[in-house]
Amino acid sequence: MPRPLGELEDAVMTRVWKWNRPVTVREVLEDLQQERSIAYTTVMTVLDNLHQKGWVRREAEGRAYRYEAVSTRAAYSAALMNEAWARSDNPAAALVAFFGMMSSQQREALRDAMRIVQPEVPAEVPAEAPPEVAPEVPSEVPSGPGEADEGPGR
Numbered sequence: 001m002p003r004p005l006g007e008l009e010d011a012v013m014t015r016v017w018k019w020n021r022p023v024t025v026r027e028v029l030e031d032l033q034q035e036r037s038i039a040y041t042t043v044m045t046v047l048d049n050l051h052q053k054g055w056v057r058r059e060a061e062g063r064a065y066r067y068e069a070v071s072t073r074a075a076y077s078a079a080l081m082n083e084a085w086a087r088s089d090n091p092a093a094a095l096v097a098f099f100g101m102m103s104s105q106q107r108e109a110l111r112d113a114m115r116i117v118q119p120e121v122p123a124e125v126p127a128e129a130p131p132e133v134a135p136e137v138p139s140e141v142p143s144g145p146g147e148a149d150e151g152p153g154r
């Protein structure tokens with residue numbers, strides 16, 4: 001499980017993910033300097049730390065490196081959510097609380113994601129959905145293993 005990124009690590013990774021291409025320390029520095037005062041060596045250290053932690057890979061280009069994300073921001077977010085959910089002593093209650101915090105747009109995104117993962121999930125679930133009823137099993141259908149081979153007169 002990934003450890004959550006620190007504030008500066010997240011700011012750097014946000015650019016790497018957004019640009020979706022190998023980047024140099026200088027490129028990240030120049031973009032970050034639009035928001036804050038930061039030194040080249042600080043950005044270089046952060047990218048080196050991210051490389052050591054496995055978040056980015058790097059390739060030498062002259063005397064510098066180009067850094068590229070190893071996975072997507074979505075994968076990072078999913079791993080954090082999964083870790084938080086797995087740490088709960090009551091995962092069902094944690095999900096209910098999480099869903100209760102969601103905006104209508106987030107719930108719609110969840111429905112869209114569920115349709116991708118499980119295509120049979122209906123687009124809209126009625127407020128008063130009837131409980132699932134198991135289909136009746138005809139009496140002539142064997143109900144356990146091996147019963148089909150016993151023939152008539154079981």
